[in-house]
Amino acid sequence: MDFLAYISKIRSFLSYKVFTSLIYFILALLLFGILYHNMKPETYDMELFSVADKTIRSPKTIEDELKTKEERENAAEAVDNAYVFKKEMAQNRVSLIASIFDFVKETNLESIRLPEKNEKEQGKGEKVEEKKGDAASALENRLKLLKTKLTANVTEDVTNSISDQILISLLQADALQLQNLKDIVVHQVEAAMNEKIREDMTEVAKMAIADKIKATGLPKDLADAASELGQYAIVANELYDESLTEERRKQAMEDVEPIKILQGQIIVQEGHLIDRETYRQLEMLGLLKSNPTLKPLVGLGIFIVLVIGTLYIYLSRLTLPEEKKQSHLLLLSLIFILSLIIMKIIGLMEKANLNEIAYIFPAALAPMLVKIMINERFALIMTIILAACGSIVFHDGITSTIDVEIAVYILFSGLAGVLFLSGRNERSHILTAGLFVSGINILLIFFLSLIGSGQFTATEYFYYGLYSVVSGLLSAIFTIGLLPFFEAGFGILSTMRLIELSNPNHPLLKKLLTETPGTYHHSVMVANLAESACEAIGANGLLARVGCYYHDVGKTKRPPFFIENQINIQNPHDRLPPETSKDIIIAHTADGAAELRRHKLPKEIVDIAEQHHGTSLLKYFYFKAKKANEGISEHDYRYPGPKPQTKENAVISLADSVEAAVRSMANPTPEEIRSLVHAIAQDKLLDGQFNECDLTLKEIELVKETFCETLNGIFHSRIEYPDFKQQKVIRDGTTN
Structure with missing residues (x-):
């Protein structure tokens, strides 16, 4: 009884969907089991402050988030506060001081006009009393008038900031003194405010302007008044900008490159103490048995879902009987698992210090079998999936996650076998296809070595070339040897x-x-x-x-x-x-x-x-x-x-x-x-x-x-030949 007969017995007890789902499930389990060892992260039994018994390297590149955060915080702290120089404040303070002097002058003029108006109101020829009140009362009235004007017309609370004594000194000065005083104060304020003054430097700036005003030789009472006005005018004009400061700190944090532990980087050397930082890095990389990471296994699960999903989608879209689809799925699964087993065996040989023996893998075997027994499209899909699996099985766990070079090698080697067999139906062409694949493999080896500027010895090139030729020949030999078993077991009617x-x-x-x-x-x-x-x-x-x-x-x-x-x-x-x-x-x-x-x-x-x-x-x-x-x-x-x-x-x-x-x-x-x-x-x-x-x-x-x-x-028309017996009679001269 052939293989399909056993399958038919099982299928008779199950529905199409259940049986197909069972095949997919078994295929997924086998795929997981074969690739699990290659994806399982290596862990170590190490304790804090113990001595490492071997050198440990990082199996992957990973960002050290804690270190990155610390570096960014340090960069932000190193950024100075941002200050903005307000040039317009110089003119504002000058205008304020000038306005004070103008209001003083205006107040003095109004105090002169008021007595003249009162004399006219008393009548002609009547003598106005020269001393209506004492001088103190008059000065007090002018002070009140000045304060009223300042309060009504100046936004700042000038009257509370400038003492009455200063205002009185200004009111008592004559017009010439007042103008001279104004020019001095305005000039000094303008000069001082054109310089950058921060909040913590305002007192120094005020003392400086006071000294400069007093050095002008003004009378003491006027010098004191001018000095106080000058100090009042001085304010900080270089102000702290919180938003700009935050923006600069944010930019400084963004400029810090993430701190990474690079793939292949030594985490701890043999014989060295495992300190807190080293232990933290080992824990972060999932290299400790006490805290292993499951991320690679989750990634493997996603990869298996992609593989199974690809096969499911393609098979579901075929317009074939359900029984035929299941036969195709079984055949693909067996060829796929067989190729993975061969891949694993070669992978174990590679770990036994047989470097680069991965290139001996018969990459064209599965594609050629599928091409001959099913069709070309399935063969191409099988080639792509095998290339992806090969990149996992043959990867170096220390220096890479997947081996892109071997993936390219398997991909093009498999494609070469499929393309050469296109339109060729005789078994003799399988061996020719194997030789063709060997040639392509040699070209791929040179491509991969030269593109990486590899410096290989003649001996290394010889072995690589030998592996390439053996890969193509093994693909052909295994295809010829396995083909009858698959054809007989599945009842496949191939061209051959x-x-x-x-x-x-x-x-x-x-x-x-x-x-x-x-x-x-x-x-x-x-x-x-x-x-x-x-x-x-x-x-x-x-x-x-x-x-x-x-x-x-x-x-x-x-x-x-x-x-x-x-x-x-x-x-x-x-x-x-x-x-x-x-x-x-x-x-x-x-x-x-x-x-x-x-x-x-x-x-x-x-x-x-x-x-x-x-x-x-x-x-x-x-x-x-x-x-x-x-x-x-x-x-x-x-x-x-x-x-x-x-x-x-x-x-x-x-x-x-x-x-x-x-x-x-x-x-x-x-x-x-x-x-x-x-x-x-x-x-x-x-x-x-x-x-x-x-x-x-x-x-x-x-x-x-x-x-x-x-x-x-x-049934084309044929020449009607004469009767040979009649010809003999004619030659003999006889008649019937």
Whole structure:
């Protein structure tokens, strides 16, 4: 019993979805188990303040967030406070001082006009009393008036900031003194305020302006007044800007590059003490057994989901029967797991100090097997997935997470095998493909070494080249060796298997030739017709040809009952009732299928034997029986089917009928052949024999045209040679 038979038993107990899900689940588990060791982070049993018994390097590049945070905080603290120099404040303070002097002058003028106005109000010739009040009262009134003006017109609280004594000194000064005093104070304030003055420097600036004003030689009371006004005018003009300071600190923090522990960096050397900082780094990297990290395993889980998802999406979109999809999935899974096992074995050899032996991996094995047994697209998908897996299995845990170089090597090596086999069906091309892959591998080795400016010795190049050649040859040898096992186990009908089945030395074909020579000849003729027609419509011509060779194997059970084998014998059907003849003729499809299954021929060939007559009517025996019994059922004289399910089976069905009909004609003309082909095709079409396959009307027309061309080549007109006996009579001079 083959592999598929066991699978069919399991499948019979489970639904399609459950069985398919089970395959995906098992594949995921196997993939996880194979790659787990390569992704599992290495951990160490170390304690704080213990001595390291080995040198430990970082397996990956990682940001030290704590150190980065500290460095950024230090950078922010190192930024000085930002101050903004307000140039306009100099003019504002000058204007303020000038306004004070102006209000003093204005107050003095108003105090002079007020007595004159009072004298006029007392009457003409009347003498105004020169001393209405004492001088103190007058000065006090002027002071109040000045304060009122300052309070009403100046935004600052000048009256509380400047003492009354200063204001009185200003009010008592004459106009010339007041103007001189104003010029001095304004000049000194303007000069001082044009310099940058911070808050903590205002007292120094005030003392400086006081000294400068006093040095001008003014009278003491005026000098004191001017000095106090000057000091009052001095304020900080370089002010702290909180938002600018924060912005600069933020920029300083952003300018700090993240502190990283680089991949391959030594964390602790053998014999050194594991201090707090070293222990923290080991803990952060997940290298301590007490605190391992699960991130790599989570990453592996995501990778497996991607692999399984890719296979699921692609398979789900194929327009194939569910059973076929499951067979493809099983085959892909077995080839994939086999390749991973080989990969792991080579990976273990690499760890045994056999450097770069990863290049000996037969990267083209799986792609070529899949290309031959399924199709090219699946082979390309398999190549990409294997390249990704190889980058994990062969990576150096100290210096890298994945090995990109080996991934490129596996990818292009696999692609080379797939592309070389495209359109080549013979097994001999597998070895040639292996040699081609070896050549591509050598080019890849030189590419990878030169692009990295590698300095390799001649010996190293020799070994790399040897690994590359062995990789290609192993791919070809394993493909040739494993192909028969997969084909037999899965019942896969590959191109190479078809070529083998077309060998005339096959036991069934030899039996067909020796026991039913007429049927054998008929099968070969039908094969010629079917192959050319299938190739014309894009179907599998080779499958059609080989299927035709075996489609009438059932006739070997009762050869004389089929007309092509009735040589110099009477037709046995003449002595049998139509019911018996019908049963014998119809049985040849079931007998043929049983014989093919007994010889374990592929399912596609068995289907051709079962379906090449579909459910067509045995018209000759049906009408013969109808003459004797009008109530006979047409259904009883039809083949059991099923109807053709594929294009190839439909074309063979049509070719079988056409060849038998044309062979029965004596010297058919092209017009007669065309008319007959059209009639047979129309009859099968109207009878619904093509209803269950995807053969289109356009393709049927193309098939008919191809049949006519092929038959015209077979039944072409021949030269009519003269009768040799008549020629002898003429030469001898005799007559009949």
